[in-house]
Amino acid sequence: MKSRSLATVFFGVSAACLFLQPTILPGAHAQNVRTIFFVRHADKVSDDTDASLSDAGHRRAACLANTLADAHIEQIFTSDLQRTQQTASPLAEKLHLKPVAIPLSQPEKLIEAIRSGKAENVLVVWHDQTLPGILRALGAPEITPITHTEYDRFLILTLAAGKKHSEPRLTTLRYCDSQN
Numbered sequence: 001m002k003s004r005s006l007a008t009v010f011f012g013v014s015a016a017c018l019f020l021q022p023t024i025l026p027g028a029h030a031q032n033v034r035t036i037f038f039v040r041h042a043d044k045v046s047d048d049t050d051a052s053l054s055d056a057g058h059r060r061a062a063c064l065a066n067t068l069a070d071a072h073i074e075q076i077f078t079s080d081l082q083r084t085q086q087t088a089s090p091l092a093e094k095l096h097l098k099p100v101a102i103p104l105s106q107p108e109k110l111i112e113a114i115r116s117g118k119a120e121n122v123l124v125v126w127h128d129q130t131l132p133g134i135l136r137a138l139g140a141p142e143i144t145p146i147t148h149t150e151y152d153r154f155l156i157l158t159l160a161a162g163k164k165h166s167e168p169r170l171t172t173l174r175y176c177d178s179q180n
Contacts, residue, residue, distance in 0.1 A: 036114060036138070037071065037123045038155040039064060039175070040131060040146055041083040053086045060151060063176030065090035073097070074119035077126075079104040084125040091123065104130070111137045131155075139168040152176060 042057035042064070053061060068091055076092055076099040078084035088099045102110045107130045114122065115138070126134065128146035135143060140157050154175040160166035 032160060033120070034159045035071075035121050036157040036159065037068060037073070037121070038131060038135065038157065039087070039123070039125055040128050040151055040153060041079075041081075041125055042087040043151045044083050050081050050083075052082050057083070057087070057151070060176045061087045062090050065094050067175055068123060069094060072121045073123050074121055075117060076100070076123045077102060077110055077113060078124075079126055081127075084127070088123065088125045099125075107134050108137075110134060114138060135170070140170045143170070143172065 041053075042060035043054045044051040044057055045054045064087065073091065073095055074097075076088050076097050078088050078099045078101050080101045080103045085099060085101060091097075092099050100113065102113065104127060107126075110124070110126070111134055114124070124134075128148060128150065131146060132143050135155065135157065138157060138159070140155075143155065146153055152174045154173040156171040156173070158169040158171070160168075
């Protein structure tokens with residue numbers, strides 16, 4: 001009788017573990033979802049075409065690295081301009097990733113790289129004028145235009161992996177006050 005009760009308890013615990021597995025294991029849910037984190041490059045020193053980050057921009061880039069340190073980022077895309085690469089650099093160094101730089105003039109290559117990529121969690125550091133079009137091309141709804149002085153917009157696009165007809169979800173946040 002004892003062994004039968006033990007077997008019943010074991011079976012019950014095993015069934016419960018199988019039922020709860022998708023909610024407990026961190027990777028179980030992620031297999032069905034891709035999350036793309038989009039930010040505009042951090043604060044820059046000037047309006048020069050290839051301006052670097054200002055001190056405030058470097059603080060914001062470090063804050064971004066801390067914000068996404070535990071987000072399981074597997075791939076990082078930037079434009080070919082140094083301010084996007086400098087914004088991604090602290091996180092890339094922390095995660096030992098090599099960002100992929102795509103020419104700013106070829107946003108369609110970025111869109112294709114995201115679509116064809118296998119990484120579940122991706123960071124894209126891009127520019128205010130072209131970021132809304134990239135999001136739209138990936139199925140996101142229209143966003144409020146990003147102003148020239150706005151560096152804190154943080155957009156999270158969630159895509160159902162392998163499901164061609166599902167609706168992407170977009171979350172808009174603000175991140176990292178670089179003045180502190």
